[in-house]
Amino acid sequence: MTRPIVRVYTDYKSPYAFVANKRLFELEETCGVELEWLPYTLRVAEFMGTVETRTPHFWRKVRYAYMDARRYANAQGLVMKGPRRIYDAFYSSVGMLFAQRHGFFRSYHDTVFRKFWGHELEIDELAAIIDVITSCGGSGSAFEAYVNGPARAEHDRIIDEAEALGVFGVPTMVFNGELFWGGDRIDMLIERIERPETVAAALGSRHRKPA
Template identity: 30%
Template sequence: MNVRAHIDYYFWLNSDWAYLGADRLEALARRTGVEIRYKPVDLPEVYARTGGVQLGQRSPERQRYRIVELERWCRKLGIYVNPMPKYMCPDAELASRIVIAADELGLPVLELYKAILRAEWCEELDIASEHTLQAILARLGLDGSGVIKLARATETGMLYRRYTDEAVSAGVFGSPSYIFDGELFWGQDRLDMLEDAVRARRPARAG
């Protein structure tokens, strides 16, 4: 059986860096013909198991440099991100489970997870709020009640935990992370290297 080449994409629904890399990852997949498998994770849990430090607990020097780097990348990419939004890094479990549920239902995932990230980093909205998430689903023309019902189901919660466990087992320690053919690429600034790896192991898609 011929299995389509794929990228396992592990990301946090509070990740400003995942937002910056979202469109470029999709463009990479279109150019090379690989499939993206979306796998939202519980990043605080990943940190707890891999020695990571959550942003608010990092040194002032590291926190200041994060803002400098964000500003650089926003200028380079022409994308706006508020480095210190009003509702910064709230509980992302429901948002994550909504993305997983949408994917399980065969709904488009890119615009949904981008809209959730944009709500936090650009629109000063609380993505831990079901009201906010319902509004995003409605704006995208998706069946909010159906998606949220599946998001709250036990099996979706189990899948969320499985993705988190998978990420740790694969060596993931931050978001966004991409696994292709067993090789880990961490950060949206490694997308060019990810594409190099994809092209080295499979022919480019025609057209």
């Protein structure tokens, strides 16, 4: 019997994607679904502005966000150190796609998250991602050829498809065409998986004319 599919968009530099990771994998066991992991590489300056233009209000929000994510991390026994700079996660994102095709996705995925948030990995350095690939049993030369070949076009196509669905941040889960953004929406996602009729009811209420 085919298991229902939940598509998960993630980015290794997102603190909330990091702390949602464990619970998302648990859905495979508890809800009997299959997870389809795809990168949604956040363009930080596009939605957060450049460092020079950020206001004191913005920095208060950022400090709270990292403090809040760290609470979730601590509850799971995870180490989460604040990022040292703004990262372009392209290499780590296409590394995810490469690892899936070559059968070592989970090892790669967990290693990149753990090492990045432990300040042991620079995700925007090709050599660093190659090291992770080889440590997981993959071919560094094959990955480099992929990066210099079709990786960029495939990566950008995935981002475009995500945004056409309405994705704007991570983690975003997509189930039966419905989007759930953030780890705090996992309970709602579980409800949809277990009671899919609630989707029809919710959508129906949006379009019902007032009496």
